[in-house]
Amino acid sequence: MILVTGASGKTGRRVIDRLTEAGHVHRAVGRSSVPPFAWERPETWSAVLAGARAAYIVHPELAATGAPAVIEEFAAAAAAAGVERLVLLSGRGETNAELAERAVQNSGLAHTVVRASWFAQNFTEGLLHPAAGGGAFALPAGTVREPVVDADDIADVVTAALTDSRHDGRLYDVTGTRSFTFDEMAAEISRAAGRPVQYAPVGLDDFRELLIPHVGPDQAEMFVQLCAEVFDGRNEKPGEGVQEALGREPRDFTAFCQAAAATGVWSW
Numbered sequence: 001m002i003l004v005t006g007a008s009g010k011t012g013r014r015v016i017d018r019l020t021e022a023g024h025v026h027r028a029v030g031r032s033s034v035p036p037f038a039w040e041r042p043e044t045w046s047a048v049l050a051g052a053r054a055a056y057i058v059h060p061e062l063a064a065t066g067a068p069a070v071i072e073e074f075a076a077a078a079a080a081a082g083v084e085r086l087v088l089l090s091g092r093g094e095t096n097a098e099l100a101e102r103a104v105q106n107s108g109l110a111h112t113v114v115r116a117s118w119f120a121q122n123f124t125e126g127l128l129h130p131a132a133g134g135g136a137f138a139l140p141a142g143t144v145r146e147p148v149v150d151a152d153d154i155a156d157v158v159t160a161a162l163t164d165s166r167h168d169g170r171l172y173d174v175t176g177t178r179s180f181t182f183d184e185m186a187a188e189i190s191r192a193a194g195r196p197v198q199y200a201p202v203g204l205d206d207f208r209e210l211l212i213p214h215v216g217p218d219q220a221e222m223f224v225q226l227c228a229e230v231f232d233g234r235n236e237k238p239g240e241g242v243q244e245a246l247g248r249e250p251r252d253f254t255a256f257c258q259a260a261a262a263t264g265v266w267s268w
């Protein structure tokens with residue numbers, strides 16, 4: 001049985017689809033699953049870990065200060081429950097995410113780290129979707145470039161790592177093939193959606209004020225700190241994780257936009 005945390009999220013949902021299609025028994029968990037699973041409630045962990053041989057770890061805020069300690073504790077609980085393999089979703093260039101990676105790498109279990117860049121699905125399923133629907137999305141990203149990645153590619157890599165020991169011990173730097181400024185991403189979305197969507201570069205303080213009504217002050221602060229850390233150019237160069245894990249090229253952002261527009265997700 002394969003445990004999937006964050007099962008309702010952008011990558012978890014896609015991993016579940018792939019495991020189901022390939023006939024792997026799995027347990028999809030989150031705060032409203034039965035039994036429930038919550039990162040801040042360790043008393044919920046043993047029930048979901050029982051009987052699992054592998055686990056996909058998605059923490060909602062791996063960049064947060066307390067996350068590495070929680071991942072370390074969870075990895076120890078997984079080992080105690082007899083889990084053999086851990087696959088961690090991580091973020092590129094994030095100090096706390098790297099500490100969490102080390103906790104998994106030092107767990108004594110077989111492990112794979114899937115270190116991802118900015119998700120294309122932030123524009124279709126995440127916080128930026130409604131903003132883009134209003135014609136503009138704001139980020140404190142200036143003119144920095146991101147090798148934006150399709151969550152379907154992440155899910156393909158994660159599913160391979162969960163089910164095939166050839167990925168044990170690997171760290172995959174999972175990105176798209178090309179890097180775009182957020183202005184260029186907005187132009188791609190506009191072309192595909194058939195109506196103008198603009199990128200509005202903002203400062204960190206303005207971004208915090210924009211976020212607070214949506215996610216509250218604590219999460220807003222975490223996002224601001226994360227943006228301050230990663231939007232400095234450190235992540236501009238594409239990685240090779242999809243190619244290394246799957247032996248194929250990642251899906252292109254232009255193609256992603258065309259496919260997304262065809263589903264009607266941008267027909268606001």
Ligand SMILES: NC(=O)c1ccc[n+]([C@@H]2O[C@H](COP(=O)([O-])OP(=O)(O)OC[C@H]3O[C@@H](n4cnc5c(N)ncnc54)[C@H](OP(=O)(O)O)[C@@H]3O)[C@@H](O)[C@H]2O)c1
Binds near residue numbers: 008030032039091
């Ligand atoms: N989005 C990006 O561009 C990006 C890029 C690189 C790395 N990452 C990393 O990917 C991870 C996921 O981020 P995301 O924004 O894409 O989120 P997501 O996977 O779309 O959603 C978060 C998932 O976590 C679950 N969750 C939320 N709070 C929880 C809690 N307290 N206990 C247990 N489960 C909880 C949610 O399920 P329920 O609500 O059902 O509990 C949901 O399934 C983060 O660690 C992030 O740093 C994201």
